[in-house]
Amino acid sequence: MKYKFVSALTIALLSQVSWGQSTAQYTHESKTLQKALSLYYQKQYKASSHFFRKELRRATTQAQKEQCSYYIASAALQGRQTGGDVLMQQYLKDYPTSPYATHANFEMGNYYFDKGDTKTAIAWYDKVQIPTLSAEQHEKFNFQYGYALFAHGDKETAQQYLSQVKDSKEYGKKAAYYLGYIAYDADDYQQANQFFQQVEQEKELSKNLSYYQADMNFKQGNFQKALEEGLHQLEKTNNPQYRSEINKIIGESYFNLKQYTKAIPYLEAYKGKNGTYTDTDLYYLGFAYYQQGDYQKAIGQFNRIINGKNQVAQNAYYHLAQCYLKTGQKQQALNAFRNAYQMNFSSEIRKDAHLNYARLSYEVGNAYESTPTVIQAYIDTYPNDHTQELKELLLDSYITSGNFPSALNMLEKSTSPDPKIYQQVAFLYALQLYGDGNFKEALPYFQKAKNSKAQSQVQARATYWSGETHYQLHEYPEAQRDFSAFLALKETTLAEYPNAFYGLGYALFNQKKYAEAAEYFSKYIQTQPEASRLADANLRLGDSYFAAGKYWPAMEAYDKVITANVSNTDYAAFQKAISYGIVDRVPKKIEALNAFITHYPKSNLREDAIYELANTYVGQGKMEKASELYEMLQSQYQEGTYTARAMLREGLMLYNKNENQKALAIFKKITQKYPSSPEAMQAVSSAKNIYAEMGKMEEYAAWAKALGYVKVSDSEIDSAAFDAAERLYVQNKKQEAKVALEKYLKDYPKGIGASQAEFYLAQIYFDENQKDKALPLYEKVLAQGRNEYSEQVLVRLSNIYLEKEDTDKVLPLLEEIEKTSSVAQNLIFARSNLMKAFYKKKEHAKAIVYAKKILAEKGADNRLKNDARVIMARAYMATGDEAEAEKQYAEVRKTASDALMAEALYYDAYFKNKAGQYKKSNEVVQKLAKEYGGYKEFSAKGLIVMAKNFYGLKDLYQANYILNSVLENFKNDPEITAQAKEALAEIKANEKKSNK
Numbered sequence: 001m002k003y004k005f006v007s008a009l010t011i012a013l014l015s016q017v018s019w020g021q022s023t024a025q026y027t028h029e030s031k032t033l034q035k036a037l038s039l040y041y042q043k044q045y046k047a048s049s050h051f052f053r054k055e056l057r058r059a060t061t062q063a064q065k066e067q068c069s070y071y072i073a074s075a076a077l078q079g080r081q082t083g084g085d086v087l088m089q090q091y092l093k094d095y096p097t098s099p100y101a102t103h104a105n106f107e108m109g110n111y112y113f114d115k116g117d118t119k120t121a122i123a124w125y126d127k128v129q130i131p132t133l134s135a136e137q138h139e140k141f142n143f144q145y146g147y148a149l150f151a152h153g154d155k156e157t158a159q160q161y162l163s164q165v166k167d168s169k170e171y172g173k174k175a176a177y178y179l180g181y182i183a184y185d186a187d188d189y190q191q192a193n194q195f196f197q198q199v200e201q202e203k204e205l206s207k208n209l210s211y212y213q214a215d216m217n218f219k220q221g222n223f224q225k226a227l228e229e230g231l232h233q234l235e236k237t238n239n240p241q242y243r244s245e246i247n248k249i250i251g252e253s254y255f256n257l258k259q260y261t262k263a264i265p266y267l268e269a270y271k272g273k274n275g276t277y278t279d280t281d282l283y284y285l286g287f288a289y290y291q292q293g294d295y296q297k298a299i300g301q302f303n304r305i306i307n308g309k310n311q312v313a314q315n316a317y318y319h320l321a322q323c324y325l326k327t328g329q330k331q332q333a334l335n336a337f338r339n340a341y342q343m344n345f346s347s348e349i350r351k352d353a354h355l356n357y358a359r360l361s362y363e364v365g366n367a368y369e370s371t372p373t374v375i376q377a378y379i380d381t382y383p384n385d386h387t388q389e390l391k392e393l394l395l396d397s398y399i400t401s402g403n404f405p406s407a408l409n410m411l412e413k414s415t416s417p418d419p420k421i422y423q424q425v426a427f428l429y430a431l432q433l434y435g436d437g438n439f440k441e442a443l444p445y446f447q448k449a450k451n452s453k454a455q456s457q458v459q460a461r462a463t464y465w466s467g468e469t470h471y472q473l474h475e476y477p478e479a480q481r482d483f484s485a486f487l488a489l490k491e492t493t494l495a496e497y498p499n500a501f502y503g504l505g506y507a508l509f510n511q512k513k514y515a516e517a518a519e520y521f522s523k524y525i526q527t528q529p530e531a532s533r534l535a536d537a538n539l540r541l542g543d544s545y546f547a548a549g550k551y552w553p554a555m556e557a558y559d560k561v562i563t564a565n566v567s568n569t570d571y572a573a574f575q576k577a578i579s580y581g582i583v584d585r586v587p588k589k590i591e592a593l594n595a596f597i598t599h600y601p602k603s604n605l606r607e608d609a610i611y612e613l614a615n616t617y618v619g620q621g622k623m624e625k626a627s628e629l630y631e632m633l634q635s636q637y638q639e640g641t642y643t644a645r646a647m648l649r650e651g652l653m654l655y656n657k658n659e660n661q662k663a664l665a666i667f668k669k670i671t672q673k674y675p676s677s678p679e680a681m682q683a684v685s686s687a688k689n690i691y692a693e694m695g696k697m698e699e700y701a702a703w704a705k706a707l708g709y710v711k712v713s714d715s716e717i718d719s720a721a722f723d724a725a726e727r728l729y730v731q732n733k734k735q736e737a738k739v740a741l742e743k744y745l746k747d748y749p750k751g752i753g754a755s756q757a758e759f760y761l762a763q764i765y766f767d768e769n770q771k772d773k774a775l776p777l778y779e780k781v782l783a784q785g786r787n788e789y790s791e792q793v794l795v796r797l798s799n800i801y802l803e804k805e806d807t808d809k810v811l812p813l814l815e816e817i818e819k820t821s822s823v824a825q826n827l828i829f830a831r832s833n834l835m836k837a838f839y840k841k842k843e844h845a846k847a848i849v850y851a852k853k854i855l856a857e858k859g860a861d862n863r864l865k866n867d868a869r870v871i872m873a874r875a876y877m878a879t880g881d882e883a884e885a886e887k888q889y890a891e892v893r894k895t896a897s898d899a900l901m902a903e904a905l906y907y908d909a910y911f912k913n914k915a916g917q918y919k920k921s922n923e924v925v926q927k928l929a930k931e932y933g934g935y936k937e938f939s940a941k942g943l944i945v946m947a948k949n950f951y952g953l954k955d956l957y958q959a960n961y962i963l964n965s966v967l968e969n970f971k972n973d974p975e976i977t978a979q980a981k982e983a984l985a986e987i988k989a990n991e992k993k994s995n996k
Helices: 008-029 029-041 047-056 062-077 084-094 101-115 116-127 134-152 155-163 170-184 190-197 209-219 223-236 239-255 260-269 279-291 295-302 311-326 330-339 347-364 371-381 388-398 405-412 417-435 439-451 456-472 476-488 497-510 512-528 533-547 551-564 571-582 588-597 608-621 625-635 643-654 658-673 678-694 697-707 710-728 734-747 754-767 770-785 790-803 807-818 822-839 844-856 862-878 882-895 898-914 919-931 936-951 958-971 974-994
Strands: none
Touching: 029 047, 029 062, 047 062, 047 084, 047 101, 047 533, 062 084, 062 101, 084 101, 084 551, 084 882, 101 116, 101 295, 101 371, 101 476, 116 134, 134 170, 170 190, 170 209, 170 822, 190 209, 239 279, 260 512, 279 295, 279 311, 279 571, 295 311, 295 512, 311 347, 330 919, 330 958, 347 371, 347 388, 347 497, 371 388, 371 790, 388 456, 417 456, 417 658, 439 456, 439 734, 439 790, 456 476, 456 497, 476 497, 476 958, 497 533, 497 919, 512 533, 512 754, 533 551, 533 571, 533 588, 551 571, 571 608, 588 608, 588 697, 608 625, 608 643, 643 678, 658 678, 678 697, 710 734, 710 754, 710 790, 734 754, 770 790, 790 807, 790 822, 807 822, 807 974, 822 844, 844 862, 844 919, 862 882, 862 898, 898 936, 919 936, 936 974
């Protein structure tokens, strides 16, 4: 309130006016007014009002009207008549400068105070001219105005007014009570006690004194005294709010006296402030449960402290982690220790939380950050604490997480590295590089493991895998050396042992050491491998015998492939037919080729079979049958490998039958359709003979010249130049051959051997990694139509475009390989890349088709089959068929490793979450974090699933903590942060609904 100072002279004048007028009225003017005033001061307000109104009707002066109007309103107000307040307000409006105004404002304030409307009372009291009040009125004003201010939270101003009546006989005790409360609220407990002692004997006022005294003792650390006061107060109060607060004081007093068992029922009885609990409230009860060993109840309290950022929260999260450990919930413990470690309020808690966080990261995995990073951070921060233990964990965590370079680096820096561990890590790192297709990088680490004798089996395995690596690099002599060395170690119990025969057989086969290759393929077959490998070994055994000139054993091997009917049966049947011809069993050859053409209508070797059968009929003088087959080739395989040859053969047959015009027409057709090809050059030569026989050499010369690629006079030089360049290429003198081929193509761009020269030169460029130079040459060869090099060209061009990630260009090439290839390896290559290309183009249906083809391909290895299953799973996910996706990911988990296993595990957790199997889903996420934590995308996505699992398990703390940690740790990944925000928003929305 604002103090309103008024001069003494003014006060005197006002008194004379008011009371002078009053006396005059009494004495001279009206006995009615005299009666009214008498009744008014006797508090007979209704009766007095009657006479005041009567007097007002006959009042002749403004002063008389003003006086009567005031008393009428005052009587109504004091008598609490309806509308009294309205009358008084109207009076003040009508007579704003009335000498009765201050009394009117005071009375209005009292009116609203008595009604409990302290806010309106304050507004009226603010208008009172304090010096005009009597002593009695002044006391009443000070108390009521002070209380009203107190009730509205202005305790400082309230204290000023209440202090003026603290010694009042009428208001002193009440003022002391409120002054005591103001001191209590200001934590001035000494003065509060002095005031409260003055009202201890006042029954009405002392009702809640014990509560305040208990609270003051508690806050001053006098817990025993707080208990006594609190228990005393609890017995005599029924007010639910006070009982709740007293229970809090008693419970927390017992807590501070470390009497946790006694504290629990009182802490449980506390209902919070308006039903809301502070972090400290939750901590007290949680810690009391913890001390009693009731860890589940403790968890229930601690994990309600969400997003706390103070010392209480750090302490709570630390003990929450301990509770999780005690109940075997290690992942949850890791999260809580991490939370406590990230706060810096208590260095002791932070240190121990960090240590436990590091240990648990090693034990269960860490999806937030790599386990080695966590352990190294502890070692760096506390270099003299648990050093040996953590260094061992650090090394093992590098190995477990697949971070082999760091493990090797750590071992190499050690003064005494364990040779067994070093050998094992080098070997595992080499295997990892091999699995990622980094063959050259893998070799030095296989070499390190090979050179160590620490563990004989690891040394042997490193030797074997070194052989496999050399084989992948087409370094066949080195592969032979390693496979032979491995077999010499006689580690027959290793899984690699039988495969070494197989690998050695292939290494020898690719060096054209066919007799030796046959020996090792035979030994491999004796180990009884699984069906697809057995079929392939028999096939290569047959090829080895065939190449070594042992045709009958070759046919026996091919027969086994045909009988097994696992894969490549068409190739085996074709080779068997060819073998019959070589051993002079021509009728059997013809029979076998005819059977082949019938039984394998979709085989890519059918074209070869038709051509070979036609040639065989020519050899047997059965020209009509041969002619039919040549025509079949031309009609059914218009762009085929043998089409030009078939046309040439048919032309030669006609020429030999003296049907020169028909032959000449075919020769000319060849030169037009296959310009510059060897067949075209042969057709020109045969046409020359026909023209010569007809005596039309001038016509021949004109025709040949018009072709643009035939120079009659230079043909011999052309041929000699090409032969010389080809000879160098065949002799593997690549540099000399490159120079000779470049010169040949420069001198004879449309020469006899141009097409072959372009192919040879492209191969050299490709092998030298000059792929941009190879590419246009391959394209020129391909543009000339099917020939004996077409398949190799298609594969090489596909590789180049795959490296360039030019999907549109590579697709038709891969489709052509699939349509025409007879080589199993090339078919797998084409189908696997078609699968990936269609998935990349989001043509999911086609991607699934090719993935299924890969899975049906018995020659495809597990890694490729896992690629196919993952592509299928992703495609099914993209098209909303999650049931099929789940099946495929389940298959991937059986054999996958590294990134594919990380992806498969994530989806396993995802599907288990959707099925409501929250605990099992979390177990999968833990496995993902521990064994594949290096794959951050899936670790992060796994954390989001884990958060959803915890929410499903009603652990709101864990759910919130994990999602907020993901947002903090993966800020640079928009996809991850978007998923985390979505999950967090969903949780908040659900919580909001449940709280309604």
